[in-house]
Each structure stands twice: as C-alpha cells, then as structure tokens.
Amino acid sequence: MDEQLQEDWLDAQLREEAPYIDDAGFTARVVQQLPAGRRQSRVVRVSVLLGVTFVACVIAYLVSGGGRFLADAATFLVAMPLATVCAIAGLCAITVMGVSAYAAASNARELRL
Amino acid sequence: MSLTDADLVARVLLEDDHHAFAELVRRHQSAVRGLLRQLARSDLALADDLAQETFLRAYKNIGSFRGEAKFSTWLYRIAYNCFREDARRRKELVGIDETQLEAEQDPQTADPALRQDLMQALQLLPIHERAAVLLCCQSGLSHDEAARVLDIPLGTVKTNVLRGREKLKKTLAAWREK
Structure with a gap:
C-alpha cells in the first residue's frame, strides 16, 4: 500500500514537472520555415508525367507504323507454346511482387523516421 | 466545433494548408518542447531547435502518418529520433547547467528545491530510462505507445520505466518522508 502511495506521489511530482510552455512565437517561427508550394510542385510533377506519357505514346504509334506492333505481338503470343506463356506470366508476377515489396519496405522506413 | 488532429x-x-499545420503546432508545441527540454537536460535553446526540427520533419513526412497511433505519439517519436540523432552528432549529451535550471524554475511549484532535486534525479537516469x-x-503514454515512440520492445519499456522509477524513488526518498 505504502509502495502504491509512493508511486502515486512520484507520478504527481513528474506531472507537475511538466507545466504548459507558452508558445511565445514558436509556432510562427516553425510556419515561417515551412517549404512553400508543395501543391504547386505536385501539379507540375503530374503535368510533366502526363505530358511525357502522351509524347511517348505518339512516338510509339508513329514508329510502329500505326500500332501494327500490337497485332504482331498478339499473333506472336497466340503462336507461343503454353509453357512459355505461363513462364512469362510467372516472371511478370514475380517482378510485380518484388516492386511491391520494395515499395512497402520504403514506406515502412519512412514511418520509422 | 473544433477540428480533430x-x-x-x-x-x-x-x-x-499551412494554417491547419500551424494549429497542429500550437496544440502540441508545449508537450513536444517539454519532453525535449527534459531529454536535453534543460538546454532550452537546444530543445527548441530540436522541437522546430521535429515539426518541420513532421510536415515533410506527414504523408506517412497513417492515423494508426495518436498524432502526439507520432510527434514524440520524431522528437525522440531528432534528439538521438543530435546526441549522436555531438557524441556526448549536454551537461547540467545550474543557471538554466534556476531560470527555468516555475514559481507556481510548491517547493522549488524538490523540483530541482527531481530534475537532477531525472537527469542522472540513463537516457533510455529517462x-x-x-x-x-x-x-501519460501507455507502455505500448512508448514502445512505438522509442522503437524498442514492450518488455524493455516496462523494465526501463520500473528501473527508472525505482532510482527516482530512492533519490527522492528523503522528500517523500517529509
């Protein structure tokens, strides 16, 4: 019982040891240092990505003779043995899983800060 | 109705929204600065620098806050990491400065001598126990939350709290008997 009282007393002293600290311009100093224009840079990044994708699509279309390579690829795949198609699909799945695992690990590292 | 964190x-x-972030800083600055002051052994300038660094890192990495823990717990974690990195950079922790201790004394505290003894007793604890x-x-964090902040197992947190409290009780035994 005495032990409990002693612990309560210690906790009370520790809590008292943490009085409210007045802001005194602290928040203003932090806000002043915040990097500006994160939203703007995000918009720019998305625009650049979309633009590059569009240009790449146009180039691919022109170079391949009006998208003929798609029809060629489909014909090629149909002619392939089933085992080869399964092996390619498996390889793709493994690649996607690897990339996802890497993304998850980087996210977890960010959370650890 | 006030907005939640x-x-x-x-x-x-x-x-x-910088105004929203400013509100978050206003809400949590006292707790974060208080913790860092205690960790930094009352070096107010260092503690405030680390607190600013904490909030700036929080802003930059706010996308990684998933809301699984309380926002304050997440901030404590960043603050503790900032402190650890700084201590590692300095190689040694900052010593006790008596004049700063005196300047920091809260006039509302019932017994300034007890406050000073408690602060010194705290500062004598190893960093992980402190x-x-x-x-x-x-x-007021739970053991589980503290384990997340300190990035150590739950059992280790319990042991550190127990050991730290025992040492504080021993140091302050004379006050308790008064």
Missing part, C-alpha cells in the same frame, strides 16, 4: 492532418495533406519514465509517467 486527423481533420487538420487531412487538410495539410490535401490542400497543403525517456521511458518521461513518456509513461509524465506525458
């Missing part, structure tokens, strides 16, 4: 975080994420005691006994 989660609402403010969402505004920062979606609209890059951090665990401050988070659990002063900031």
Whole structure:
C-alpha cells in the first residue's frame, strides 16, 4: 500500500514537472520555415508525367507504323507454346511482387523516421 | 466545433494548408518542447531547435502518418529520433547547467528545491530510462505507445520505466518522508 502511495506521489511530482510552455512565437517561427508550394510542385510533377506519357505514346504509334506492333505481338503470343506463356506470366508476377515489396519496405522506413 | 488532429492532418495533406499545420503546432508545441527540454537536460535553446526540427520533419513526412497511433505519439517519436540523432552528432549529451535550471524554475511549484532535486534525479537516469519514465509517467503514454515512440520492445519499456522509477524513488526518498 505504502509502495502504491509512493508511486502515486512520484507520478504527481513528474506531472507537475511538466507545466504548459507558452508558445511565445514558436509556432510562427516553425510556419515561417515551412517549404512553400508543395501543391504547386505536385501539379507540375503530374503535368510533366502526363505530358511525357502522351509524347511517348505518339512516338510509339508513329514508329510502329500505326500500332501494327500490337497485332504482331498478339499473333506472336497466340503462336507461343503454353509453357512459355505461363513462364512469362510467372516472371511478370514475380517482378510485380518484388516492386511491391520494395515499395512497402520504403514506406515502412519512412514511418520509422 | 473544433477540428480533430486527423481533420487538420487531412487538410495539410490535401490542400497543403499551412494554417491547419500551424494549429497542429500550437496544440502540441508545449508537450513536444517539454519532453525535449527534459531529454536535453534543460538546454532550452537546444530543445527548441530540436522541437522546430521535429515539426518541420513532421510536415515533410506527414504523408506517412497513417492515423494508426495518436498524432502526439507520432510527434514524440520524431522528437525522440531528432534528439538521438543530435546526441549522436555531438557524441556526448549536454551537461547540467545550474543557471538554466534556476531560470527555468516555475514559481507556481510548491517547493522549488524538490523540483530541482527531481530534475537532477531525472537527469542522472540513463537516457533510455529517462525517456521511458518521461513518456509513461509524465506525458501519460501507455507502455505500448512508448514502445512505438522509442522503437524498442514492450518488455524493455516496462523494465526501463520500473528501473527508472525505482532510482527516482530512492533519490527522492528523503522528500517523500517529509
């Protein structure tokens, strides 16, 4: 019982040891240092990505003779043995899983800060 | 109706709302600066620098806050990491400065001598025990939350709190008997 009282007393002293600290311009100093224009840079990044994708699509279309390579690829795949198609699909799945695992690990590292 | 921390975080994420982030800083600055002052052995300038660094890192990484823990717990974790990195950079922790201790004394505290003894007793604890005691006994975090902040197993947090408290009780035994 005495032990409990002693612990309560210690906790009370520790809590008292943490009085409210007045802001005194602290928040203003932090806000002043915040990097500006994160939203703007995000918009720019998305625009650049979309633009590059569009240009790449146009180039691919022109170079391949009006998208003929798609029809060629489909014909090629149909002619392939089933085992080869399964092996390619498996390889793709493994690649996607690897990339996802890497993304998850980087996210977890960010959370650890 | 005032906005919750989660609402403010969402505004920062979606609209890059500096006012929302300022409100988060206003709400949590006292707790974060208080913790860092205790960890930094009352070096107020260092503690405030680390607190600023904490909030700036929180802003930059706010996208990684998932809302699984309380926002304050997440901030404590960043603050503790900032402190550890700084201590590692300096190679040694800052010593006790008597004049700063005196300047920091709160006139409302019942017994300034007890306050000073408690602060010194805290500062004599090894850093892992001090951090665990401050988070659990002063900031009111659960053992589980403290384990997340300190990035150590739950059992280790419990042991550190127990050991830290025992040492504090021994040091302050004379006060308790008064």
